[in-house]
Amino acid sequence: xxxxxxxxxxxxxxxxxxxxxxxxxxxxxxxxxxxxxxxxxxxxxxxxxxxxxxxxxxxxxxxxxxxxxxxxxxxxxxxxxxxxxxxxxxxxxxxxxxxxxxxxxxxxxxxxxxxxxxxxxxxxxxxxxxxxxxxxxxxxxxxxxxxxxxxxxxxxxxxxxxxxxxxxxxxxxxxxxxxxxxxxxxxxxxxxxxxxxxxxxxxxxxxxxxxxxxxxxxxxxxxxxxxxxxxxxxxxxxxxxxxxxxxxxxxxxxxxxxxxxxxxxxxxxxxxxxxxxxxxxxxxxxxxxxxxxxxxxxxxxxxxxxxxxxxxxxxxxxxxxxxxxxxxxxxxxxxxxxxxxxxxxxxxxxxxxxxxxxxxxxxxxxxxxxxxxxxxxxxxxxxxxxxxxxxxxxxxxxxxxxxxxxxxxxxxxxxxxxxxxxxxxxxxxxxxxxxxxxxxxxxxxxxxxxxxxxxxxxxxxxxxxxxxxxxxxxxxxxxxxxxxxxxxxxxxxxxxxxxxxxxxxxxxxxxxxxxxxxxxxxxxxxxxxxxxxxxxxxxxxxxxxxxxxxxxxxxxxxxxxxxxxxxxxxxxxxxxxxxxxxxxxxxxxxxxxxxxxxxxxxxxxxxxxxxxxxxxxxxxxxxxxxxx
Ligand code: MYA
Numbered sequence: 001x002x003x004x005x006x007x008x009x010x011x012x013x014x015x016x017x018x019x020x021x022x023x024x025x026x027x028x029x030x031x032x033x034x035x036x037x038x039x040x041x042x043x044x045x046x047x048x049x050x051x052x053x054x055x056x057x058x059x060x061x062x063x064x065x066x067x068x069x070x071x072x073x074x075x076x077x078x079x080x081x082x083x084x085x086x087x088x089x090x091x092x093x094x095x096x097x098x099x100x101x102x103x104x105x106x107x108x109x110x111x112x113x114x115x116x117x118x119x120x121x122x123x124x125x126x127x128x129x130x131x132x133x134x135x136x137x138x139x140x141x142x143x144x145x146x147x148x149x150x151x152x153x154x155x156x157x158x159x160x161x162x163x164x165x166x167x168x169x170x171x172x173x174x175x176x177x178x179x180x181x182x183x184x185x186x187x188x189x190x191x192x193x194x195x196x197x198x199x200x201x202x203x204x205x206x207x208x209x210x211x212x213x214x215x216x217x218x219x220x221x222x223x224x225x226x227x228x229x230x231x232x233x234x235x236x237x238x239x240x241x242x243x244x245x246x247x248x249x250x251x252x253x254x255x256x257x258x259x260x261x262x263x264x265x266x267x268x269x270x271x272x273x274x275x276x277x278x279x280x281x282x283x284x285x286x287x288x289x290x291x292x293x294x295x296x297x298x299x300x301x302x303x304x305x306x307x308x309x310x311x312x313x314x315x316x317x318x319x320x321x322x323x324x325x326x327x328x329x330x331x332x333x334x335x336x337x338x339x340x341x342x343x344x345x346x347x348x349x350x351x352x353x354x355x356x357x358x359x360x361x362x363x364x365x366x367x368x369x370x371x372x373x374x375x376x377x378x379x380x381x382x383x384x385x386x387x388x389x390x391x392x393x394x395x396x397x398x399x400x401x402x403x404x405x406x407x408x409x410x411x412x413x414x415x416x417x418x419x420x421x422x423x424x425x426x427x428x429x430x431x432x433x434x435x436x437x438x439x440x441x442x443x444x445x446x447x448x449x450x451x452x453x454x455x456x457x458x459x460x461x462x463x464x465x466x467x468x469x470x471x472x473x474x475x476x477x478x479x480x481x482x483x484x485x486x487x488x489x490x491x492x493x494x495x496x497x498x499x500x501x502x503x504x505x506x507x508x509x510x511x512x513x514x515x516x517x518x519x520x521x522x523x524x525x526x527x528x529x530x531x532x533x534x535x536x537x538x539x540x541x542x543x544x545x546x547x548x549x550x551x552x553x554x555x556x557x558x559x560x561x562x563x564x565x566x567x568x569x570x571x572x573x574x575x576x577x578x579x580x581x582x583x584x585x586x587x588x589x590x591x592x593x594x595x596x597x598x599x600x601x602x603x604x605x606x607x608x609x610x611x612x613x614x615x616x617x618x619x620x621x622x623x624x625x626x627x628x
Contacts, residue, residue: 051518083110113152115130129372133317136321137321145276189219200216201216211287214261215284223277230281233252253293264281312387315389323365323393323400330403334350350407362573366551367385370557390439397429509584513552552584
């Protein structure tokens with residue numbers, strides 16, 4: 001290893017090679033500098049992009065509730081489950097396309113509209129972990145109701161909790177907490193979906209400087225027809241303090257329907273989550289007092305992103321509840337249905353399905369409570385993990401619903417079975433709160449920015465390698481070992497004191513995946529420079545690998561805790577962890593190879609061409625096999 005390190009160090013002294021590498025790095029750093037992440041972070045997700053297994057957020061599995069909090073939570077959870085089992089009727093809500101009035105009143109009485117509002121402002125004051133447990137129960141029973149509650153508090157008034165002044169909080173939160181006022185989050189517009197910063201809705205300061213005048217319209221607003229309080233994002237002209245130039249920047253506002261000029265369209269007809277209200281919302285010369293700016297003039301884009309980052313864990317928890325429901329339905333059937341003289345659960349084909357459903361649920365549940373705990377612990381960087389969780393849980397829940405229907409066969413296809421509604425409800429979760437496609441790019445690009453910042457240090461050192469021989473040699477040796485397909489041994493989760501020895505093979509697989517991942521990211525940055533931003537098919541493979549690796553560490557951590565504490569389910573958890581890690585390691589390896597290889601680059605290019613052809617022809621290109 002030492003010899004190869006010397007070889008590369010001397011290669012780096014070669015000015016031509018150095019100049020080429022420097023130029024590539026300069027390009028990639030120019031890109032990565034446009035995104036904002038903290039310099040040194042404790043986030044596992046971010047550090048993964050540097051090939052590091054940062055353990056602080058993930059090992060041991062975080063436990064954040066004290067005994068009193070656990071007791072309170074158990075009580076709320078029992079009440080919530082009882083309410084959903086005895087009073088809420090998900091099928092009725094679905095048919096009515098509205099949450100039944102009694103259910104709405106019951107939810108208000110439960111305190112479900114103010115779960116995280118501080119108790120002195122009439123809410124339940126729950127932590128993120130406590131909130132996760134309750135929305136998990138909601139997600140297991142009625143995703144439509146979940147959206148009414150989530151659009152209200154997970155995004156509708158979350159901005160007031162995160163960024164509100166004390167006056168804004170005391171003015172708005174008490175009525176929102178008890179459900180007297182309903183809230184909605186207004187970002188999306190007809191021409192602005194994933195490209196959130198391109199919104200057209202505008203707010204201009206009045207001549208007397210006391211109000212903003214808001215004009216524009218928003219679409220697909222959950223609770224749009226019910227809400228009294230809206231968090232609205234609009235362009236406002238903002239003067240740059242340094243240059244004196246005035247430019248449009250997004251600003252967030254708290255808007256009351258009672259200000260006048262706020263109207264909404266009829267409820268949208270949707271595929272699923274039908275009982276939640278979705279409507280267009282129009283703003284016509286709405287006078288917003290200046291004190292209703294949220295998070296500062298021009299700071300609205302960050303407000304929007306932070307609200308979404310902070311809300312996503314709730315979706316992960318809710319969907320983990322949905323997965324549990326689907327598994328339950330499949331198990332009830334597989335345990336009793338007899339075909340070919342045997343219970344169908346004894347057939348390998350069904351066992352494979354049930355085990356994959358159980359594993360995906362175990363991963364999603366572990367992610368949900370890892371992220372909520374990290375948030376409760378006060379860690380600031382969890383945006384990559386929250387995006388990973390949202391993708392994993394929404395796709396995992398879809399898988400579980402689909403496989404549950406498959407196991408139930410014809411019965412699963414019938415409305416009375418209940419999964420048909422769940423499947424319709426689930427479809428939107430891969431689309432809203434950031435489509436899974438945009439979140440995959442977000443994960444890869446945010447991580448690469450962080451990795452790029454690290455490369456910048458090496459870049460600096462390489463300008464004068466003799467004076468920085470330590471940094472350059474260690475980097476060079478790492479690169480040389482990776483080039484030869486070896487492991488630098490920098491990541492060794494299997495030796496971490498929290499990882500149980502039964503899981504050491506799984507931990508080794510995770511460690512290797514982390515190292516390979518870091519090496520691939522480095523090579524991609526060097527290979528593509530700033531052009532990596534446009535390589536979406538490559539970025540998707542990187543993201544896919546990151547999702548699998550975060551899944552691996554989440555279950556390694558949780559299963560280790562169960563083994564260390566000798567929980568009764570420890571053996572099952574250990575098996576789920578081992579199977580997941582072994583399957584995930586293979587996928588990671590494949591995805592990383594796909595991201596780097598020139599052969600696959602050619603396939604990506606061919607896929608682009610095929611897509612362009614289809615677009616050019618306005619549909620499929622080839623002649624019909626019958627020739628007419
Ligand atoms: S609500 C609508 C959802 N809409 C979206 O999610 C929009 C998706 N688009 C985006 O997120 C952004 O536009 C993307 C960036 C990511 C594409 N965290 O140049 P940039 C910073 C922190 O990359 P863009 C709904 O669906 C960035 O670092 N910061 O930006 C209803 C940079 O900073 P600086 C971030 O290319 C659902 C700056 O911003 C983030 O324009 C109802 C510009 O960056 C981030 N994430 O776009 C659900 N991203 O300038 C109900 C960017 O300093 C809830 N930045 O370098 C259900 C709850 C579940 C159930 C609960 C039951 C109770």
